[in-house]
Amino acid sequence: MSVLVFADSSEGKFKKTAFEVVSYGKKVAEELGTNLVALTINGGDASELYAFGAEKVLEVKNDLSTFNAKAYASIINQAAEAQSANVVVIDSSVDGLYVAPMVAVAMNAGYASNVVALPSSTAPFTVKRKAFSNKAFSNTIVSTDKKVIGVAKNSYGAHENAVAGSAETFSANVPEMGVTSESVDKATGVITIADADIVVSAGRGLKGPENWGMVEELASVLGAATACSKPVSDLGWRPHSEHVGQTGKPVASNLYIAIGISGAIQHLAGINASKVKVVINTDPEAPFFKAADYGIVGDAFEFVPQLVEKLKAFKQA
Amino acid sequence: MKILVCISHVPDTTSKINFTDNDTKFDANGVQFVINPYDEFSLTRAMWFKEKQGATVTVVNVGEASTEPTLRKALAIGADDAIRVNVNPTDGFLVAKELATIVKNGGYDVVLAGKESADYNGQMVPGMLASLVDFNFVNGCVGMEVDGTAVSATREIDGGEEKVSTSLPIVIAGQKGIVEEKDLRIPNMRGIMMARKKPLNVVESSGVTASTATQSFEKPAPKGAVKLVDNVDDLINLLHNEAKVI
Ligand SMILES: Cc1cc2nc3c(=O)[nH]c(=O)nc-3n(C[C@H](O)[C@H](O)[C@H](O)COP(=O)(O)OP(=O)(O)OC[C@H]3O[C@@H](n4cnc5c(N)ncnc54)[C@H](O)[C@@H]3O)c2cc1C
Numbered sequence: 001m002s003v004l005v006f007a008d009s010s011e012g013k014f015k016k017t018a019f020e021v022v023s024y025g026k027k028v029a030e031e032l033g034t035n036l037v038a039l040t041i042n043g044g045d046a047s048e049l050y051a052f053g054a055e056k057v058l059e060v061k062n063d064l065s066t067f068n069a070k071a072y073a074s075i076i077n078q079a080a081e082a083q084s085a086n087v088v089v090i091d092s093s094v095d096g097l098y099v100a101p102m103v104a105v106a107m108n109a110g111y112a113s114n115v116v117a118l119p120s121s122t123a124p125f126t127v128k129r130k131a132f133s134n135k136a137f138s139n140t141i142v143s144t145d146k147k148v149i150g151v152a153k154n155s156y157g158a159h160e161n162a163v164a165g166s167a168e169t170f171s172a173n174v175p176e177m178g179v180t181s182e183s184v185d186k187a188t189g190v191i192t193i194a195d196a197d198i199v200v201s202a203g204r205g206l207k208g209p210e211n212w213g214m215v216e217e218l219a220s221v222l223g224a225a226t227a228c229s230k231p232v233s234d235l236g237w238r239p240h241s242e243h244v245g246q247t248g249k250p251v252a253s254n255l256y257i258a259i260g261i262s263g264a265i266q267h268l269a270g271i272n273a274s275k276v277k278v279v280i281n282t283d284p285e286a287p288f289f290k291a292a293d294y295g296i297v298g299d300a301f302e303f304v305p306q307l308v309e310k311l312k313a314f315k316q317a
Numbered sequence: 318m319k320i321l322v323c324i325s326h327v328p329d330t331t332s333k334i335n336f337t338d339n340d341t342k343f344d345a346n347g348v349q350f351v352i353n354p355y356d357e358f359s360l361t362r363a364m365w366f367k368e369k370q371g372a373t374v375t376v377v378n379v380g381e382a383s384t385e386p387t388l389r390k391a392l393a394i395g396a397d398d399a400i401r402v403n404v405n406p407t408d409g410f411l412v413a414k415e416l417a418t419i420v421k422n423g424g425y426d427v428v429l430a431g432k433e434s435a436d437y438n439g440q441m442v443p444g445m446l447a448s449l450v451d452f453n454f455v456n457g458c459v460g461m462e463v464d465g466t467a468v469s470a471t472r473e474i475d476g477g478e479e480k481v482s483t484s485l486p487i488v489i490a491g492q493k494g495i496v497e498e499k500d501l502r503i504p505n506m507r508g509i510m511m512a513r514k515k516p517l518n519v520v521e522s523s524g525v526t527a528s529t530a531t532q533s534f535e536k537p538a539p540k541g542a543v544k545l546v547d548n549v550d551d552l553i554n555l556l557h558n559e560a561k562v563i
Binding site: 139 | 328330331334336354408409410413435436437438439440441442443444445447448449453454455456457469473474475476477478479480482483484493494498527528529530531532533534535536537540541543544545546547549550552553555556557560562563
């Protein structure tokens with residue numbers, strides 16, 4: 001028996017979530033009294049995973065130049081078989097969420113997604129999952145022999161736990177893929193909402209697209225991604241990729257700064273998983289203040305430029 | 318082209334979420350149920366195929382009798398017929414297996430679903446279904462075209478989009494972008510009248526068992542009151558020293 005973790009990567013570098021799932025998988029393996037194996041597909045330097053507790057790293061090298069869900073699911077299943085893994089842990093990156101259900105079918109395993117904590121019990125295997133658009137949690141028992149666990153982003157965190165690891169090459173068959181990548185259109189040089197520890201978001205309170213300069217500047221000082229409320233993307237002030245909320249993107253950052261956003265329930269559904277929320281809004285009755293940790297009742301046009309200046313000074317100090 | 322659209326019956330987004338029976342059951346009291354918003358995008362795309370390229374559109378829900386008004390709404394929007402699999406959908410894998418039986422028996426070319434449902438947010442049913450019936454699968458789909466048996470689709474990736482090519486039969490997990498929000502349809506009177514006469518077939522479970530079960534529900538711990546400050550120095554200080562996020 002073992003626990004297998006899929007450590008996802010992009011362009012030969014591990015995703016941040018890879019370290020989180022390795023940390024998580026290590027604890028589960030300890031709990032079950034077994035070892036942790038990490039699987040990488042054209043991934044980064046294996047020793048980066050030893051630092052988080054991966055004793056053994058299976059490295060798959062092949063000529064898949066981009067992610068393919070069917071191929072990845074098959075490779076993960078082959079590795080799980082080879083390692084007699086009963087528990088497979090996968091992250092909640094876009095690719096992780098694509099591949100995990102397919103792995104569950106291949107292994108005939110119960111799948112719990114959006115898991116936010118270590119199992120509260122391993123017999124029965126019980127995990128806490130997000131439900132109802134972050135308005136509640138479900139304590140879920142996975143009753144099958146084999147289990148696939150999807151760890152929600154930034155819920156467990158990456159915890160250093162250095163072990164003496166070793167890597168070996170794993171050769172897996174790549175099945176016929178069915179879906180072929182034609183082209184990838186990705187903004188370069190900007191921090192994406194999915195990767196960001198800090199997200200600076202603004203709403204209709206900013207009055208128009210011409211006022212986003214200060215938002216971008218704030219994001220740049222903080223190394224943050226920029227985001228917006230739904231009407232802002234509907235109005236075309238900002239790209240759809242920045243629309244956060246129930247019908248947009250989910251955010252699970254450490255810090256979420258909401259400027260001129262009212263805090264409608266559909267917006268909050270997308271950001272509840274963020275740890276610390278800051279609100280700047282002229283209206284003291286804005287619902288966002290009920291959801292926030294820190295707030296300034298005030299005009300964005302006055303406070304945001306000040307925040308930019310003071311943060312610059314703070315960062316230099 | 319035969320299209321099947323998977324419809325999940327979920328609480329309206331503004332619903333208050335409560336539990337009963339010692340926090341083991343969802344309290345449906347006073348909750349308004351709707352077509353899952355992600356499924357609505359996919360249903361609208363299916364209607365586009367019906368009108369522009371000629372297709373039949375069947376909607377399916379795995380659920381108990383209480384979900385029928387939601388299926389009728391999908392019929393009023395324009396689906397041709399509906400299927401309800403009479404099972405309490407306690408687990409995504411169970412739902413996927415029930416749907417797989419429907420797909421295998423129905424000879425569908427395209428299965429459209431939403432990328433997740435707004436109740437358990439599992440993001441698992443479409444991918445599982447595709448694997449079970451061995452169809453091609455595109456997750457998080459924000460655009461698709463079908464030409465003969467060739468399919469081109471666009472999916473959302475971290476920080477951008479990927480264009481892919483694939484072929485029928487296919488399962489698509491759609492989201493906003495597969496159609497624009499302004500194109501979503503509200504059933505009109507004629508649609509509602511016609512929906513009453515359209516077939517809604519109830520089929521019994523194929524006998525699959527669930528692989529997960531909810532032991533209990535929990536609500537997030539109540540949040541402390543917001544700390545209001547009136548200057549940015551205090552804010553920076555709190556974010557650095559108290560929250561430790563900068
Ligand atoms: C089915 C459905 C799904 C939805 N999904 C989403 C979603 O995913 N994401 C989403 O965001 N919304 C969503 N919405 C819309 C949501 O209900 C709100 O309409 C939206 O979030 C409001 O955006 P806003 O706060 O930017 O704008 P407004 O509601 O216009 O609020 C602007 C805020 O800015 C403040 N303000 C004004 N001037 C200033 C200033 N100078 N300085 C500081 N503050 C100022 C105002 O006090 C106000 O609180 C959805 C709605 C529905 C019905």
